[in-house]
Amino acid sequence: MSIEDKKAKKELIRQKMLERQSEARVVRKIVFIIAIILFIVGGVVAGGGYFYIKSAVQPKDPDNKKExxxxxxxxxxxxxxxxxxxxxxxxxxxxxxxxxxxxxxxxxxxxxxxxxxxxxxxxxxxxxxxxGKVVDQVVFKMTIPEGKQLEQIADIIGEKTNKKGEDVFKMLNDKAFIESMMEKYPDLLTEEILNENIKYPLEGYLFPATYSFYKENPTVEEIVTVMLDKTSEVLKDYRPELEEKGWTVHQLMTMASLIEEEATEQVDRDQIASVFYNRIEAGMPLQTDPTVLYAQGEHKSKVLYKDLEIDSPYNTYKNVGLTPGPIANAGTTSIEAALAPAETDYLYFLATSTGEVLFSKTLQEHNQKKEKYITNTN
CATH class of the missing domain: 3.30.1490.480 (Endolytic murein transglycosylase)
Known part of the structure; x- marks a missing residue:
């Protein structure tokens, strides 16, 4: 290749490089201009959105006080x-x-x-x-006490709405009705309530409180909806603790119900909770009498030794761990005790005839108290 050809080739390469640099500068300018436009448009949109939302949360018409x-x-x-x-x-x-x-x-x-x-x-x-600042006057109020079971709640609803308690109870256990409630409250009523060992899926989920109603004879669905709304509202405050413990709502409501049924007015529920947790950790059955009565479907003041033999997943004398589900509705005090039990070494507790609850660390100590406070009073 001659010297002239080499010079011509170099000049051609130089021209192409200059053209590419020029194209690159043009591209950068276009990108910069587009970026500026997008920024301005984004700012306008964001600003417009901000002012729209700010306007939307203000009164629609501050001067219009027509009710x-x-x-x-x-x-x-x-x-x-x-x-x-x-x-x-x-x-x-x-x-x-x-x-x-x-x-x-x-x-x-x-x-x-x-x-x-x-x-x-x-x-x-x-x-x-x-x-609930409403126009209508309250037609009736319905009080659901703590520790009530689903069948008892059905009777209360029936009494207040001129319905038969047994019909209400049947409705509360209707499969289609339960599924409709599960769909409405997916974070509260989970698949756990459909476990084959569960006696009544809604047991323990109808929160104990006084409810006001503004029309006569509301439907069972309307009443249950109000009660589940209350349960959801109460549990909202305990979600962080639930996540920290790694528990489901169902486990919480189950433990809280056991505490509720064993508690008396004179005892700190967190100590009863500590006994249950200590027993679970030790691999011991909970051995709590209310679960036996629930398994039998009876309400008795005293549990006999023969009662402890009932074959049921709810019998905590025969089965280790929690019952398949709640055995009653629990109030906030029992829910809080379930989430924050006292730190103790207790493995046993005993309720005296006066309502006092005595706690023990060993079976020997427990039996001594049982002999002194129970056997000798019979």
């Missing part, structure tokens, strides 16, 4: 409540309401007929929904 009655049906979700409020002109945007409630972690909304106005703020509306 309107709005009915929130039993079992309404946050989404449906937001839509009802938007449709009635109380709030600007149902979706913003939904996410506002979620962001604020608000729960426990109550059904009823409310009086709202477009001038109300979002916190005021939420406060009304939580406290």
């Amino acid at each position: 309107k009655q709005v009915e929130i049906p039993i079992g309404s979700s946050t989404t449906s409540i937001g839509k009802i409020l938007e449709d009635n002109g109380i709030i600007k945007d149902a979706k913003v309401f939904k996410y506002y409630v979620k962001f604020k972690n608000e729960t426990g909304f109550m059904a009823g007929e409310y009086t709202f106005s477009p001038s109300m703020t979002m916190p005021e509306i939420i406060d009304s929904l939580k406290t």
Whole structure:
């Protein structure tokens, strides 16, 4: 190749490199311009979204104090409540309401007929929904005491609604009804309640409290929905402890029910809980009499030795560990004891005729107390 050809080739290569550098500069400029445009558009969208949301959480019409009655049906979700409020002109945007409630972690909304106005703020509306400030007067109240079992609760519901207790009880154990409740409360009613050894799936899940109703003869579904709402609301505060222990809701409700049934007014439930935990850790059966009575389906003041022989997964004299499910409904005190038992070495406890509960570390000590406080009083 001649010298002229080599020079021509080098010049061609140089020209191509210059062209590529020029193209690269153009590409970088285009990318930079696009980035600037996207940033500006993003800022406009974000800013617009911010101002829209800020506007949506403000009163729809601060000057309009005209009151309107709005009915929130039993079992309404946050989404449906937001839509009802938007449709009635109380709030600007149902979706913003939904996410506002979620962001604020608000729960426990109550059904009823409310009086709202477009001038109300979002916190005021939420406060009304939580406290149940409704237009209608309470038609009746229903109190479910702690420690009640599903059959007893069915009788209370029946008495308050002019229904037969046995019909209510049948409804509470209807497969389709239970599945519908599971679908409505997936974080509360899990597949664990359908275990083949479970006597009654909803046992222990209807929270003990006083409930107010605003119409005569509500359906069983409406009543149970209110009660499960309450259970969900109560357990919400204990979710962190549950996760820390690695327990399911079902295990918690089961342990809490055993504590509830063994407790008396004079005893600290956390000490009873400690006995149960210590026994489980030691591989010992819990040996708690209420489980035997539950297995028998009876309510007796005294358990006989022959009762302890019943063949049932609920019999904690024959089976190690927790029962398949709760044996009654438990209050917050028993739930808290189940989550935070006292630190003791106790393996036994004994209830005296006066209601006092005596704790022991050894079987010998337990038998001595039993001889002194139980045998000698019979």
